[in-house]
Amino acid sequence: MSKVLIQMSMSLDGYVAGPNDNVLPLHEWMFAGPGSPLGEELPTPDQQIFNELRAVTGAMICGRRLYDITHGWNGSTPFGAVPVFVLSRSVPAAIPSGTTSFTFVTGGIVSAVAQAKDAAGGKDVYVVGGASIDQQVLDANLVDELRVDLVPVLLGRGIRLFEIVSWH
DSSP states (O other): OOOEEEEEEEETTSEEEOGGGOOHHHHHHHHOSTTSTTTOSSOOHHHHHHHHHHHHEEEEEEEHHHHHHTTGGGGOBTTBTOOEEEEOSSOOSOOOOSSOOEEEEOSOHHHHHHHHHHHTTTSEEEEEEOHHHHHHHHHTTOOSEEEEEEESOOOOSSEESSOOOOOO
16 A cells, blocks of 8 residues: 655755755765765665665655756656656646656645555655645645654755744
């Protein structure tokens, strides 16, 4: 049975993206060291986590903003042929071709989760974000598992997954 999971990296001060949507300081840990795309041979434990996530993922959900920022991953996400369901108000005029199929869902997060579960073939549905989509799926009580990779950096500002409440 498919489960819906969110796995994301977060800075020590609670940001999931820095200013100008910069996520590099939050994600380079996954690809640094031996086994990196720079040509080393053995995978790091962090890359093993990523590879395990890819192995259990049958479908993905993201928001239109992330889709636009990544330019639709130029048609091929790091998850290859895993279908991506993009929560959006509209369908773009052009969709890049590649190994990934994109379905634009205009009926809300409940519809996106239902369609992704159907497509996942019993594997997990990975909600890749961004923060707004993660918040929507959490608010709708549709998340089975939330994984947060706490990265030892301070961003100081940007986008938070959870708002900090000030107690006076």
